[in-house]
Amino acid sequence: EKNQNKKRDFVWQIEIPAINLNALIEEGTTKEVMDEYVGHFEETVKREGNIGLAAHNRGYKVNYFHDLKKLKEGDEIIYKYKEFEKRYVVKTLKIISDEDWSLLENTEDNRITLITCVENEPNYRRIIQGIEKE
Numbered sequence: 001e002k003n004q005n006k007k008r009d010f011v012w013q014i015e016i017p018a019i020n021l022n023a024l025i026e027e028g029t030t031k032e033v034m035d036e037y038v039g040h041f042e043e044t045v046k047r048e049g050n051i052g053l054a055a056h057n058r059g060y061k062v063n064y065f066h067d068l069k070k071l072k073e074g075d076e077i078i079y080k081y082k083e084f085e086k087r088y089v090v091k092t093l094k095i096i097s098d099e100d101w102s103l104l105e106n107t108e109d110n111r112i113t114l115i116t117c118v119e120n121e122p123n124y125r126r127i128i129q130g131i132e133k134e
Contacts, residue, residue, distance in 0.1 A: 014053060015078040019067035025081075029054045038064050041104055044107055046081050050107040057116045057126075065116035068128055077112055077130040088112045088130030095124050105125055 007021040012025040019098050026037035032040045034056050041052035055064040088111065095118055096103065110132035118124040 010082045011080050012040075012082070013080050014076065015069070015080075015105065017076040017078075018072070019070055021064060021067070023055070023062075023064040035055060035061050037062075043111075044104055045106060047084055048110055050104065050110075051079060051112045052104040052115065053112065054115045058119065065114065065126075066127055068114060068116050071128055076133075077114075077128075079112055086112075087112060087133045089133050091131045092127065092129035094127050095121075096127055098123050098125050102124075103129065 010131040015022045023038045026033050027040050029039035038053050038055040044052035057065040075090045077104050079086050112130045116126050118126050
């Protein structure tokens with residue numbers, strides 16, 4: 001815990017009440033980052049636009065996105081970065097090819113894109129996208 005405090009003295013986290021998720025976010029999507037945190041895609045924004053996050057869902061020390069598949073349209077996602085907080089409502093749930101990164105491109109509106117693997121389907125990814133609540 002001491003090490004974590006030294007590393008970062010601000011809040012960066014995601015909460016999804018519907019699946020009891022409350023996890024810290026760290027920059028990057030390497031295995032090392034995702035073994036402890038939800039990873040932030042470095043090429044995506046942190047505040048306005050399309051925020052991209054990824055996490056393991058099984059087979060690792062932490063599997064924050066294990067229950068992502070249980071989310072339904074309308075569920076809430078809460079994102080906090082420093083003093084910034086946004087609430088999103090789930091609008092998109094889909095399976096995509098592991099080579100299709102188009103849903104991480106920046107957008108005019110504010111949204112959050114969550115990506116994880118699909119069980120036993122190494123060439124596919126599960127995408128959950130939330131749009132900022134009005």
